[in-house]
Amino acid sequence: MTNKIIRRSPVTFGPKPSTVENRGHWVVALEYEGEGDGPHLIDLSHCPRWDFQDGNLDKFKPVGISIPKQPGICVLSNGTLINRMNGTQAAVWHLSGEATDIPPETGYTDVTDATVFLAIMGRNAFAITEKLSALDLNDPARTPPFLIQGPFSHVPCQIVVMAGDRELPVILLACSRGYAHDMVDAILHAGHEFGLQPAGENVFKKWLEPLK
């Protein structure tokens, strides 16, 4: 054990990352050996995430973005995703992974460490998720990005379908940090038959970049 100040992700994949970056006190895995063409499981737990609650959400604009009016609707702007969770609560996820000062209003709580934050992306992503959850993530009637809250591998989760394309679906998943080990294990196990591989943040950022 070393006494170097490190913020640790709750996720450890079997293989060691081939490229990492020190970001704040986080050691972010950028790339793994043999990531292949996907599908991929990516640890984004270092991305800052805020909980925002207020009786009148409409009057707030976290980082300048209007909160969606309806629960289940998400908005992505400049690398920040805002998910309307219910009448008084929204989640603010900084997908770019850069540290951002939390606004001074009391409604905000930094919940970065409250959850494990994962991306499942690539071909057959929905085939993997349907092995772990009855939630209808592939509902053609909904336009991504959209939020579904419910059980995934028996654990309450916030799930955002970022893209529903057949070739490159992208799903973000956040659940209690304590479940990280078993959640990753369950996803990798479910994805084994589809060649699911751990991947670094670069894969996700490459997909995200054009959307910023």
Added chain:
Amino acid sequence: MNRIDPLETFRIQPSQKISIQYGRKSYEGVAGDTIAGLLYGNGIRVFSRSLKYHRPRGLYSLDGECSNTMMRVDGMPNVRTENTPARNGMKVTAQNVAGKTADTDPMAFMDKLGFAMPAGFYYRTLHKPAKMWPVAIKKIRKAAGLGVMDPDFRIEGYFDEIYPTADVCVVGGGPAGMTAALAAAAPGLRVILMENRPWLGGVFDYRPAAYEGDLPLYQRAAHLARKIEETPNIRVFTHTAVVGNYNDNLVTAFQRGNETDPFDERYIEIRARSIVVATGCIERPLLFENNDRPGVMQVGCAHRLARTWGLLPGRQAVFSIGDDLGLEAAADLSDLGLEIACVADTRMDGQDETLIDALSRRNIPVYRGWIAYKAHGAKQVKKVTIGPLAGVQRQDIECDLLVASAGLTPLTGLLSTRQVELLFDRHTGFFLPAGLPDGIHTAGRMLGFQDSVKIEISGQLAGMEAAADCGFNAPGEIDSIKVRINAFPGPALGSKIVSAPVKGKKTFICFDEDTTLKNIDQAMADGFDVPELIKRYTSAGTGPGQGGIPGHNLPLYVAQTQQSPDQAPRSTTVRAPLIPTLMATYAGTQHDMCKRTALHDSQVASGGKMERVGVWTRARRFAEDTKALAEIKNVRHNVGMLDASTLGKFRIHGPDALKALQRVYVSDMDKIVDGRVKYSAMCNEDGCIIDDGVVLKQGENDYYFTTSTGRAGQTVEWIRYHTRYDHWDFNIVNLTDACGVINLAGPNARKVLEKVTTADVSNEAFPFVGWRDLTLADCIPARTMRLGFVGELSYEFHVPASYTQTLWNILEAAGKELGIQNFGLEAQNGLRLEKGHLIIGSESEQRTTLHDVGLGFLWDRKPDANTVGAVALTQTEHQKDRLKLVGIKMADASAAAPKDGSAIVDTKFQGYICTARFSEALNEPIGMALVKDALAEPGTELNIYEDSCNGQLLKAIVAKMPFYDSDGSRMKM
């Protein structure tokens, strides 16, 4: 093996040879064979011995409706070999026989003892004297049964689960199911089509009869299957047994994998917006003497053996049937080389005359109104007696195959599991739904339709109606389809004949349970007049076939035999799973979702004995000593560290946050002092204590509070529930996982802390029950509280979870020279016990009030808060005869601590030991107990009944708490 020349309908690959072992011999077949089919092709006729009478049983159906072909395959008992694909190298043995094959069985004499085992045999005999029953039950179990499970058997394979979502779920991959799926998919809906057999096609799949013009049915089936395959929004699950249908259109099923699938079997659960049930029909068995004899099989079984697998089912056959499919099969099998002596048709009229002509052209006589009376032969049919239903004429015909079927019965199990009422339809002889719930539609043969085109159109209609359920309504089209259907003749008149007029001693209505018609008669003679009760009294339909064989015949026979014209046949209840499968399939992938703290890995690396505590995995102790005395001693005399991250942690903020706290906490939260934590408790409406923890004020209308580990998951709901009508403006954030918690405890704790912070942490600057937001190691934010759960100088660091391991390492290094050590839950338990600090749930139960555990002083009697439990607390404050929490010591200080949960007794139950441990500080056992208030005075002697005390009650004395450091000076140092 003798196969007929290849046909277009074959589902085998004749060039790909495989072999399996049965008994001591190896048998060869081809890829695509089922296990039973492969053995049948090699001349095997006896596949099993029956449950009670050890009668030889053979291939009867091909869809697993009975236990006849259940065998042990590669160590797995009760495998339905008739619909299990054979794989190269399989090892197959027979069940319920002394040898490896079922051909000979020393227990066959049981067949002669049927007279001694009438209906209700178990209920009526062997109970007097009562001591005889345990002996008898062993003998019965040894002599009877199916496969035997080896307790050491570990199932091989991969068992998966899947939860697909669909707009429309179509059950049944026959013609109606396929057209329903295509119709539902037309507007772009997501459709799932499930079929029990390994391929689509249903009743069309193997039949050469004409669909329209010269197009044979099997080609039509292939055409529909291709269209299904080409429709991207139809997802097909073949070899998938649908086993249940529940409210809100939840459909459950399991799929058997083939050699290329990544799973051996997988559980499927589908939530659909609409369901089409097109499960078709199975054959209703025809009953006669020895109807279970190997060589007797159903029409579809004989026909499919030849058409699908290329196996002629016999050499010389007699048909005794009650449906046109029997006539069609006789003509076709004759063309394929089977010699058919005659066809006995139970119907006097109503046959398709073109089929009668077809048989006539083949010189096959058809006897209308005739039926098989008896099959002869010891292990296989050698002769059949047939005769008219009404009359005395009998004719014996030598044969090795008797193809027998009374008619058809619809597969309505899925409707039954949805609680759909089924009523007997006197025209078709079917049990048909009296009405359907919204979002469920039926189609095809299960409605009594026989015309091939009509079957398909009914599927199309059901598919369109299902699409309409999903918002794609096409009323004009639906109406025109209805007009087309009505143009066809109605459902055919169904035969209601169950049995030849025989005595029924060896006429089996249920193969699985060896239940005869005579047993049914006996049950009725004993006063059972309802099929549901007769089923239980005789066991008919309670075997692995789930009523597939007797399900329809039993109510028909009961109605006919009772000769009550007013009593329509009443079906028995069908329950899920409609088709039994492996427990492993239901277990699925068994992902045990358990929480780990941020310190988990280092706790394990330090030798932590990890165990499941609620949803978390925690370290019980770090040494082999189960009492963890060294860890306790180290905390009492030095310094230790505990991972307490599982504590519930919450932020509550907003203008009405204080009101919400006042509602759920018994104390006055308005009295929280800046910089100090407030310990309090929550009660339920009955005043019973459910949680405790500390609350601190971190800002204006902004609080941070902790709960016990076990209550963390319910706290937000609890507060929201108890403020639901108040429209208060407050918000709660669950930070349980966001913060790791390290408890640094022991007289040297401050020395360690001083090494990692520049803040003044002296007793004066940071006193007991104070809290500070410190920065440790120059950058780690740590909300630090001075608490005293373990009774020593103690700091609780609440740190962002991602920093927790780093801080742990830093503290460990800082305390190294002092000899800092980990301690776990067991040490914490012993330490807090010495202090008399309780754990909710360990020292309380559902009935335990705040007063009972001595925490009544926390209750502030806030008049305006409407605190949860306040009314009950008032009422129970002075209530007598309650269980009160007391400390105990053993009368003999050298005795062992009694087991947790041991009863405290005199002539009655007087309480129980909550927790008891050996005290390191006192060098004797101590504990806490809930006892009747009359026994709560210190010095009272208690008698403890421990489960292993052999009647010698243990003696304990009620003692004052705390046992250790009664003035609390060690916490405040």
